Amino acid sequence: MEPYVNPFAYLFNILWFFFLFMFFMLPFLKRYALNKAREEMISQIEKKRNSRVITLIHRQESLGFFGIPMFRFIDIEDSEEVLRAIRMTPEDMPIDLIVHTPGGLALAATQIANALVRHKGPVxxxxxxYAMSGGTLIALAADEIIMDHNAVLGPVDPQIGNMPAASILKVLEMKEPKDMDDQTLILADVASKAINQMKEYLVWLLTQNGMDHQRAERIAEELATGKYTHDYPLTVEHLKKLGLNVSTDVPEEVYMLMELYPQPVGSQVPSVQYIPVPYKSSKVR
Known part of the structure; x- marks a missing residue:
């Protein structure tokens, strides 16, 4: 006599396997397919523009595991990846860096800007x-900034903790030193140094690409001294008036690439991507 087999046990096992597949494997497969689609689009842009394409894309509104907000900013890992991509690029090959970021760590943004401005090919x-704060700093290292008509950059005035350095210095104008505590005086000293350092760095960065020193100083004064709030949007028209080399010829493929960065659910997505092979000549395969 054959043993009795409960058909509901088979059904339960199938449903359990299906649940595990949907919960673990399906999101992984979707992420894999999405990454492959991004790499294919990056490859298409490279072939069309004969350049190395690197992306620095942060989805600030993305949601993490179980709905916990995961805000992305420029960090050291990003700078390491971008610098690695630049090292894998021939010196005479153009670089197209696609940036979409609210900003981030000043050190990381400065490292990326240094690497870009030292690249001998067109950048x-x-x-x-949008590319705010550290994203703007990176954009200023380019030979050409290509923006959508409605895209914006932002000021690069230093922030001390969560306070604008320029606003901290304003306290010195409102009070006598004897009426301020030691911590405020220390913050004011740090704020003064931070603004001077940023102005000097911007002048150096802009003059590396051939801008005359006087214009570079004017732009540094405009963007680094707290003339605007840190989230103030700098439009294409504003940037052109400052004397920056800005165009609005964004390739259509870039918009198509951005469509492949939907609001992710479940985990973070890589913010820096490029075709991970060294190029041996200035001609893209």
Whole structure:
């Protein structure tokens, strides 16, 4: 006599396997397919523009595991990846860096800007939507900034903790030193140094690409001294008036690439991507 087999046990096992597949494997497969689609689009842009394409894209509104907010900013890991991509690029090959970021760590943004301005080939930073704070610093290292008509950059005035350095210095104008505590005086000293350092760095950065010293100083004064709030949007028209080399010829493929960065659910997505192979000549395969 054959043993009795409960058909509901088979059904339960199938449903359990299906649940595990949907919960673990399906999101992984979707992420894999999405990453492959991004790499294919990056490859298409490279072939069309004969350049190395690197992306620095942060989805600030993305949600993490179980709905916990995961805000992305420029960090050291990003700078390491971008610098690695630049090292894998021939010196005479153009670089197109696609940036979409609210900003981030000043050290990381400065490292990226240094690497871009020292690259001997043409460097173009493409901004389809916005690049604030550290993203603006990176854009200023480019030979050409390519922006959507409605895209914006932002000021690069230093922030001390969560306070603008320029606003901290304003306290010195409102009070006598004898009426301030030691911590405020220390913050004011740090704020003064931070603004001077940023102004000096911007002048150096802009003059490396051939801008005359006087214009570079004017731009540094405009962007680094707290004339605007840190989230003030600098439009294409504003940037052109400052004398920056800005165009609005964003390739259509860049918009198509941005569509492949939907609001992710479940985990973070890589913010820096490029075709991970060294190029041996100035011609893209």
């Amino acid at each position: 173009r930073v493409i901004i389809p939507h």
